[in-house]
Amino acid sequence: MKSRLRNISNWIIGAPSFVWLVVFYAIPIVLVFLLAFKPVDAYGGLGEGWTLKTILDLRNPSYPAIIWRTFWQGIVSTTVCVAVAIPISYQLARMNSRWKNVILLLIIVPFWTNFLVRIYAWRVFLHADGIFKNLLVAIGLIEESTTLLYNQWAVLVVMIYTYIPFAILPIYASAEKFDFSLIDAAKDLGASSFYAFRRVFLPVISKGIWTAVMVVLIPAFGAYLIPDLVGGPSSELVGDKIAQRVFIDRNLPHASALSALLMLAVFLPMLLGKWLNHMRRRRQTREGRT
Amino acid sequence: MKTCKRNSRFPMFVTLLTLIFLYVPLILVAVASFNSSKYGGAWNSFSLKWYDRLFNERAIWEALANTLFIALISTAISTTLGTLSALALYRSKNRLKGIYYALIHTPLIVPDILQGISLLLLFVTLINLCGSLCRSLFGIELELGMTTIIIAHITFCMSYVAMVVLDRLHEFDYTLLEAAQDLGASGMYTFFRVTLPQILPGIVAGALFAFMLSIDDFVITFFVKGAGDTTLPIYIQSAMRRGTPAVINALSVVFLLVTFVIVFIAQKLVTKNSESKK
Numbered sequence: 098m099k100s101r102l103r104n105i106s107n108w109i110i111g112a113p114s115f116v117w118l119v120v121f122y123a124i125p126i127v128l129v130f131l132l133a134f135k136p137v138d139a140y141g142g143l144g145e146g147w148t149l150k151t152i153l154d155l156r157n158p159s160y161p162a163i164i165w166r167t168f169w170q171g172i173v174s175t176t177v178c179v180a181v182a183i184p185i186s187y188q189l190a191r192m193n194s195r196w197k198n199v200i201l202l203l204i205i206v207p208f209w210t211n212f213l214v215r216i217y218a219w220r221v222f223l224h225a226d227g228i229f230k231n232l233l234v235a236i237g238l239i240e241e242s243t244t245l246l247y248n249q250w251a252v253l254v255v256m257i258y259t260y261i262p263f264a265i266l267p268i269y270a271s272a273e274k275f276d277f278s279l280i281d282a283a284k285d286l287g288a289s290s291f292y293a294f295r296r297v298f299l300p301v302i303s304k305g306i307w308t309a310v311m312v313v314l315i316p317a318f319g320a321y322l323i324p325d326l327v328g329g330p331s332s333e334l335v336g337d338k339i340a341q342r343v344f345i346d347r348n349l350p351h352a353s354a355l356s357a358l359l360m361l362a363v364f365l366p367m368l369l370g371k372w373l374n375h376m377r378r379r380r381q382t383r384e385g386r387t
Numbered sequence: 388m389k390t391c392k393r394n395s396r397f398p399m400f401v402t403l404l405t406l407i408f409l410y411v412p413l414i415l416v417a418v419a420s421f422n423s424s425k426y427g428g429a430w431n432s433f434s435l436k437w438y439d440r441l442f443n444e445r446a447i448w449e450a451l452a453n454t455l456f457i458a459l460i461s462t463a464i465s466t467t468l469g470t471l472s473a474l475a476l477y478r479s480k481n482r483l484k485g486i487y488y489a490l491i492h493t494p495l496i497v498p499d500i501l502q503g504i505s506l507l508l509l510f511v512t513l514i515n516l517c518g519s520l521c522r523s524l525f526g527i528e529l530e531l532g533m534t535t536i537i538i539a540h541i542t543f544c545m546s547y548v549a550m551v552v553l554d555r556l557h558e559f560d561y562t563l564l565e566a567a568q569d570l571g572a573s574g575m576y577t578f579f580r581v582t583l584p585q586i587l588p589g590i591v592a593g594a595l596f597a598f599m600l601s602i603d604d605f606v607i608t609f610f611v612k613g614a615g616d617t618t619l620p621i622y623i624q625s626a627m628r629r630g631t632p633a634v635i636n637a638l639s640v641v642f643l644l645v646t647f648v649i650v651f652i653a654q655k656l657v658t659k660n661s662e663s664k665k
Contacts, residue, residue: 104481106574111475111487114468114545118490121542125505132508143515181405188398200402202654207409210646211603213623214639218412220627221419221636228415258412261405290395311496319498322606326627336500343504343610349511356504363497 126360133354141347151350155358160338164358166249167334171317174256175264178313179306182264186305187298189265190272201269208262216326219255220246223327247329255323260316264309271305272298311370315363335359413643420636437637444634450622457533457618458601461540466594468541469548470586476549477556494546503610506539507531510611532613539611540601547600548593555589595653599646 133151136144185204189197207215222229223245233239245251275298283293299306321336328337335355342352423434441447472491476484494502514529521527563585567577605620612621619638626635 104479107475107479110471111479114472114475114549115487115490117468117542117545118494121506121509121538122494122502123490125509126501128508128512129501129505132512142511181401184398184401185405188402191398198654200406202650203406204409205650205654206643206647207413209599209603209650210413211620211623211639211642213605213620213627214416214642215413217623217627217635217639218416221416222412258408261409315496316498319500321498321500322624326624336498339500339504343507349508352504353508356501359498360501363501367493367496 129353129356129360132350133357135350135353137348137350142349144350151354154351155354163333163335163338166332167318167320167336168362170249170253170256170320170334171314174253174260174317175310175314177257178260178264179268179309181261182268182309183299183302183306185265186269186272186302187294189269190275191277204262204265208266212259212322215259216255216323219251219258219327223251246327247332249328249332252320252324252328252332252334255327256317256320259323260313263312263316267308267312268302268305271302271308275301307370307374311367315366318362319359413639416636416639417643419633420640422633437633440634441637441641446617447619447622447634447638450617450619453533453616454602454618454620457537457540458598461537461544461601462594462597465541465544465597466548466590469545469593469597470552470590472545473549473552473556474582476553491546491549494543495550499543499604499606500610502543503539503607506535506542506607507610510535530613531611532616535611535613536608536616536618539607540604543604543607544597544600547596548590551593551596552586552589555586559585592653595649599649 132143134147134149136146136148136150138144189200192200221227224230225244225246230239230245233245234241239245279297280290280293283297284290288296319336320334321340324332324334324337325340328334335358339352339355339359342348342355420437421433421435422431423436424431472487476487476491479487510531518529521529559582563581564577567581572580603620604618605624608618608621609624612618617625623635623638626632
């Protein structure tokens with residue numbers, strides 16, 4: 098009786114947010130897939146009836162290059178962010194708490210600084226008459242005519258800049274609990290610093306690394322503002338195309354079809370990650386039993 | 388291989404380089420905001436004129452008012468809904484829990500452009516389906532505007548609140564609840580006197596997150612806003628598109644300072660809690 102009452106009260110507590118998320122999160126996602134089968138009307142909105150034409154229109158010759166660029170930029174920025182985040186988390190976890198808090202604060206502030214402000218800062222930094230450009234020209238690394246902005250390298254650098262804190266925070270969270278006397282023990286037994294780091298530290302933070310990969314890679318696939326503001330016409334990503342179809346040459350069904358594609362690219366790795374995790378846990382419990 | 392090396396300097400080196408990487412562009416903007424030259428290339432002379440311009444720009448104040456209005460309403464609603472869902476998730480053990488968890492958890496990772504476009508499609512579909520009905524029955528015009536922006540903000544803020552509160556609940560000392568119930572406290576009484584004070588820091592932190600996220604959001608707002616609506620991020624973006632007026636330098640510095648203060652306070656709250664727990 099009591100547990101029944103508890104169940105009911107749970108339902109009452111959970112229902113509003115559940116309903117909210119179904120209506121404003123789950124149904125819209127389903128709509129993205131559904132509306133990809135709608136024709137476009139004269140105003141770029143949703144036409145009558147159903148069609149396969151919108152999906153077939155995705156065979157635009159410029160798309161494969163854009164999809165490929167979205168993919169490799171996502172992979173590269175994720176790799177760099179995680180590669181940098183691991184030593185930083187190691188360092189942070191080892192530090193005494195006063196310095197740790199200062200550095201942590203310094204990492205969190207850019208994380209919370211307005212996204213547009215951060216992109217804007219890069220536009221100032223890489224600007225044609227900016228200090229950095231003049232410096233590079235003075236050293237002789239680049240020509241006066243080179244533009245630092247509006248190319249895919251600028252997009253990549255700003256993406257890395259934006260996502261580094263996303264990678265550091267989860268890895269640090271798992272490194273924080275690490276017992277560093279284990280590393281000292283490994284070294285006492287003759288392991289080199291790097292060997293101890295690789296065989297003792299890395300396995301412990303692997304869960305944090307996985308989280309970091311997810312929270313960097315998936316948003317990176319959907320990057321839109323960065324290529325829009327620091328990239329040029331040759332560095333467009335899938336996100337830009339979606340926005341263009343919505344705001345410039347208005348065609349909502351086409352935008353919807355593109356988004357459905359991106360949605361698959363987002364949810365498949367998520368499901369894969371979940372499945373791998375599940376398998377790993379099953380293997381561990383099996384090993385634990387034998 | 389060398390054995391018995393002291394702690395490697397490499398991690399410290401990477402940390403310092405990254406901090407430089409993170410701050411150099413921001414510092415340059417701060418310096419440029421005091422430069423009287425319009426394009427910020429060469430240093431002209433020290434001046435506060437961009438700040439003066441900033442505080443006298445009407446459009447910015449309007450955008451700020453909109454931003455705060457949206458942020459306050461969506462923070463209030465998303466904090467309530469998020470906290471309730473964290474409580475329900477924490478206590479429930481039935482089969483729906485997995486779905487519920489996925490519904491709350493995945494919005495944290497799904498790219499904002501997808502949340503933006505999917506909400507836009509929902510609103511457009513609703514307007515197509517019931518727009519004329521609403522107009523003739525209630526005289527209400529369904530259209531994109533502040534309401535749709537607020538709905539969108541509540542949706543993405545809710546998940547953050549729920550996750551932060553859920554984290555706090557997982558650290559919660561369950562024996563306290565049992566003790567209260569053993570001593571004859573009713574469910575309501577236990578909730579308000581035991582559970583709530585324990586998770587309150589989580590709720591406050593969640594609300595702070597929600598507020599920051601709402602103020603910060605550009606992408607989702609851009610998709611679901613109506614033609615005339617501006618928020619601060621929307622204003623900054625359109626200013627950036629028009630070129631790079633130096634006023635944005637000053638605005639960025641103000642943004643940075645506000646962020647710094649809020650993060651500093653939040654950090655103090657969090658560390659104080661974890662210390663008092665020990």
